[in-house]
Amino acid sequence: MSSKNNNSSSKSKNPLSILMASQNSQILLRLKDGTEYRGLLKEIDAYMNLILYDATELLEGTPVAKYNEIFIRGNNLLFIKPDASQIM
Amino acid sequence: MSSKNNNSSSKSKNPLSILMASQNSQILLRLKDGTEYRGLLKEIDAYMNLILYDATELLEGTPVAKYNEIFIRGNNLLFIKPDASQIM
Amino acid sequence: MSSKNNNSSSKSKNPLSILMASQNSQILLRLKDGTEYRGLLKEIDAYMNLILYDATELLEGTPVAKYNEIFIRGNNLLFIKPDASQIM
Amino acid sequence: MSSKNNNSSSKSKNPLSILMASQNSQILLRLKDGTEYRGLLKEIDAYMNLILYDATELLEGTPVAKYNEIFIRGNNLLFIKPDASQIM
Amino acid sequence: MSSKNNNSSSKSKNPLSILMASQNSQILLRLKDGTEYRGLLKEIDAYMNLILYDATELLEGTPVAKYNEIFIRGNNLLFIKPDASQIM
Amino acid sequence: MSSKNNNSSSKSKNPLSILMASQNSQILLRLKDGTEYRGLLKEIDAYMNLILYDATELLEGTPVAKYNEIFIRGNNLLFIKPDASQIM
Amino acid sequence: MSSKNNNSSSKSKNPLSILMASQNSQILLRLKDGTEYRGLLKEIDAYMNLILYDATELLEGTPVAKYNEIFIRGNNLLFIKPDASQIM
Numbered sequence: 001m002s003s004k005n006n007n008s009s010s011k012s013k014n015p016l017s018i019l020m021a022s023q024n025s026q027i028l029l030r031l032k033d034g035t036e037y038r039g040l041l042k043e044i045d046a047y048m049n050l051i052l053y054d055a056t057e058l059l060e061g062t063p064v065a066k067y068n069e070i071f072i073r074g075n076n077l078l079f080i081k082p083d084a085s086q087i088m
Numbered sequence: 089m090s091s092k093n094n095n096s097s098s099k100s101k102n103p104l105s106i107l108m109a110s111q112n113s114q115i116l117l118r119l120k121d122g123t124e125y126r127g128l129l130k131e132i133d134a135y136m137n138l139i140l141y142d143a144t145e146l147l148e149g150t151p152v153a154k155y156n157e158i159f160i161r162g163n164n165l166l167f168i169k170p171d172a173s174q175i176m
Numbered sequence: 177m178s179s180k181n182n183n184s185s186s187k188s189k190n191p192l193s194i195l196m197a198s199q200n201s202q203i204l205l206r207l208k209d210g211t212e213y214r215g216l217l218k219e220i221d222a223y224m225n226l227i228l229y230d231a232t233e234l235l236e237g238t239p240v241a242k243y244n245e246i247f248i249r250g251n252n253l254l255f256i257k258p259d260a261s262q263i264m
Numbered sequence: 265m266s267s268k269n270n271n272s273s274s275k276s277k278n279p280l281s282i283l284m285a286s287q288n289s290q291i292l293l294r295l296k297d298g299t300e301y302r303g304l305l306k307e308i309d310a311y312m313n314l315i316l317y318d319a320t321e322l323l324e325g326t327p328v329a330k331y332n333e334i335f336i337r338g339n340n341l342l343f344i345k346p347d348a349s350q351i352m
Numbered sequence: 353m354s355s356k357n358n359n360s361s362s363k364s365k366n367p368l369s370i371l372m373a374s375q376n377s378q379i380l381l382r383l384k385d386g387t388e389y390r391g392l393l394k395e396i397d398a399y400m401n402l403i404l405y406d407a408t409e410l411l412e413g414t415p416v417a418k419y420n421e422i423f424i425r426g427n428n429l430l431f432i433k434p435d436a437s438q439i440m
Numbered sequence: 441m442s443s444k445n446n447n448s449s450s451k452s453k454n455p456l457s458i459l460m461a462s463q464n465s466q467i468l469l470r471l472k473d474g475t476e477y478r479g480l481l482k483e484i485d486a487y488m489n490l491i492l493y494d495a496t497e498l499l500e501g502t503p504v505a506k507y508n509e510i511f512i513r514g515n516n517l518l519f520i521k522p523d524a525s526q527i528m
Numbered sequence: 529m530s531s532k533n534n535n536s537s538s539k540s541k542n543p544l545s546i547l548m549a550s551q552n553s554q555i556l557l558r559l560k561d562g563t564e565y566r567g568l569l570k571e572i573d574a575y576m577n578l579i580l581y582d583a584t585e586l587l588e589g590t591p592v593a594k595y596n597e598i599f600i601r602g603n604n605l606l607f608i609k610p611d612a613s614q615i616m
Contacts, residue, residue, distance in 0.1 A: 015577040019599055031166070032561070032604065033120070048601065049103040071107055071168040073136065076120065078559070080599040119254070121208070137191040159195055159256040161224065164208065207342070209296070225279040247283055247344040249312065252296065295430070297384070313367040335371055335432040337400065340384065383518070385472070401455040423459055423520040425488065428472065471606070473560070489543040511547055511608040513576065516560065 019044055019080060027052075028084040031076045035059060038084055039070070048074030107132055107168060115140075116172040119164045123147060126172055127158070136162030195220055195256060203228075204260040207252045211235060214260055215246070224250030283308055283344060291316075292348040295340045299323060302348055303334070312338030371396055371432060379404075380436040383428045387411060390436055391422070400426030459484055459520060467492075468524040471516045475499060478524055479510070488514030547572055547608060555580075556612040559604045563587060566612055567598070576602030 019041075027041045029050075039055030050072050057065040107129075115129045117138075127143030138160050145153040195217075203217045205226075215231030226248050233241040283305075291305045293314075303319030314336050321329040371393075379393045381402075391407030402424050409417040459481075467481045469490075479495030490512050497505040547569075555569045557578075567583030578600050585593040 014573045015571045015579045043103045045102045051103045067169050073165045077601045081595050131191045133190045139191045155257050157258050161253045219279045221278045227279045243345050245346050249341045307367045309366045315367045331433050333434050337429045395455045397454045403455045419521050425517045483543045485542045491543045507609050509610050513605045
C-alpha cells in the first residue's frame with residue numbers, strides 16, 4: 001500500500017471538485033443501506049445528487065438490476081470510487 | 089455496459105434540472121424504506137417533493153396499492169429512474 | 177395505467193401548492209413508521225405540518241384510533257394522497 | 265366520519281397557530297418512539313418544544329409515570345391531539 | 353389530574369425560558385436512547401446543551417453511574433423534568 | 441447527592457464555554473453508539489468536533505483500543521465528562 | 529497514559545485545521561456503520577468530505593476491499609486517527 005507521489009502544491013483542489021472532474025467516467029458508489037451502483041457519472045452537484053447512465057445495482061457485489069439512467073439523492077451516499085473502469 | 093456518447097459540452101445541466109425535465113413522463117422511484125412507486129411525474133420541486141399521477145406502489149417488485157394522485161416528501165427519496173416507460 | 181391528459185402549461189404549480197389546494201378535502205397520509213391517517217385536511221404549512229379533522233389512524237389498513245382533531249409534525253411524513261374521498 | 269362544517273374563510277390560520285391556541289388546555293401527544301403524554305399544554309414554541317403540566321406518560325395506552333411539569337423537545341414529536349379533554 | 357390554576361396572562365414565557373429558570377435546581381432528563389440523568393442543572397443553552405452537577409445515570413430507573421460533572425449534547429434530549437427535587 | 445454551592449451570579453457561562461475550558465485536561469466521552477473514549481482534550485470547536493490525545497476506546501467499560509491522537513466528529517457525541525482525572 | 533506536554537499557547541488551532549494538516553499522510557477513519565478505511569488523506573474539506581488514496585476497507589480489523597482512490601461523504605464519519613503510519 002505505497003502511497004502515490006503527490007505534489008503537495010495541489011492543496012487547492014477540494015474533494016468535491018475531484019468528484020466533479022469524474023463526470024463522464026465510470027464510478028462505483030455505495031449508499032448508507034449498503035446498496036452499490038456502478039455506472040457512468042453523467043452529472044453531480046454540490047449536494048452530491050447525481051445522475052448515472054448504464055447503471056448496475058449491486059447487493060453484496062452481485063448485480064440485481066440495471067437502469068439506463070438513474071438519479072440518486074446525495075444525502076444517502078456513503079462513498080464514491082471515482083474511477084471504476086479497471087474493476088469492471 | 090458501454091457508456092453512451094455524451095457531448096462533454098453539456099456540463100451546465102445539473103442532476104435536478106434533468107429531473108425537472110422528466111415532468112409529465114413515467115418514472116420509477118425508491119424510498120429509503122425500500123418501497124417503490126411507478127407513475128407519471130406531475131410536479132417536482134428543488135427539495136424533490138413530488139406529485140405522481142396514476143401511481144403504483146411496489147414492495148419488492150410486486151404491486152400492492154394504486155393511487156390516482158400522490159404527494160411524496162422529497163427527503164425520503166433514495167433514487168429516481170427518470171424514464172420508466174420501457175420497463176412498464 | 178394510462179396517464180392523464182396534462183396541459184404542459186401548468187408547470188408553474190409546485191407539489192406543495194397542490195397540497196395547499198387540498199385543504200378542506202379528505203386525504204390519506206402515511207408516516208415514516210408506517211402509520212396512516214385518513215381525515216379532512218384542515219391546515220397545512222410549508223413544512224408540511226398539518227391539522228386533520230375527523231381523523232382515523234390505520235395500522236396496515238385497519239382502523240385503530242379516531243381523533244376529532246390532530247396535529248401531525250411534517251418531518252415525519254412519507255406521503256399524502258390528496259383526494260381520499262373515493263377510497264373511503 | 266362526516267367532516268365538520270368549516271368556513272373556508274379561515275385559511276389564514278396555520279397548523280402551529282392552532283397549537284398555540286391550545287395552550288392551557290388538555291392535550292395528548294405521541295413521540296417518535298411511541299411514548300405518549302397526556303397533560304395540560306402550558307407553553308409551546310415554533311420548534312414545538314413544549315411544557316406539559318400534570319402529565320401522564322403512557323405506553324400502549326397504559327399510564328407508566330406522572331410528572332407535575334415536563335419539558336418535551338419538539339423534534340421528537342409525532343403528533344399532538346389538541347383537545348384531549350373528552351378522552352380523559 | 354386537575355390542572356393547575358394558570359393565569360392566562362403568562363403567555364409571553366416560552367418553554368426554553370422555563371428551562372433556563374431551572375438552573376441551579378434538580379432536574380431529571382431522558383435521552384432518545386432511554387438513558388436518564390438526574391442532577392443539578394448548572395448551565396443550559398438555546399440548543400439544550402447542558403451541564404449537570406452530581407449526576408446519576410439511570411437505566412430503567414436503576415442508578416448505573418455517577419458523574420460529579422457532565423456535559424450532555426442537546427440534540428439527544430427527549431424530555432426534561434424541571435423540578436426533580438420531590439422525586440429524589 | 442447534595443448539590444454544590446453555586447453562586448447564582450455565574451449565569452453568564454454557557455455549557456460549551458465550560459467544555460472549552462476543559463482543554464488540556466482528561467475527559468471521558470460517550471458516543472451515540474455507546475462507545476466511550478477517555479483521553480486528553482486537546483482541541484474542541486463550537487460543533488463539538490474534538491481532538492483527543494492518548495485516547496483509550498472503551499466498550500462497556502473495557503479498553504479495546506488506544507490512539508495517540510484521534511479526531512471525533514461532534515455530531516456523534518452523547519455526553520462529555522469534563523474532568524475524568526479522578527476516575528482513571 | 530501520560531498526557532503529552534502541550535504548550536497551552538496553541539489554543540488558536542481548531543480540530544479541523546489539525547485534520548487539514550494531515551493531508552498527504554496516512555490516516556485511519558471509522559464510519560458510523562463501523563466500517564473503517566485506512567489510506568493516504570489526499571483532500572478534506574470543512575464538511576469532512578475527503579479523498580483517500582490507496583485505501584483499505586476494514587470490517588472489524590480485517591481488510592475486505594482495496595480502492596486506489598475513494599471519496600467519502602463527511603456526514604458518515606465517526607472518527608479519524610490522523611497519523612496511522614505507526615499502526616500499519
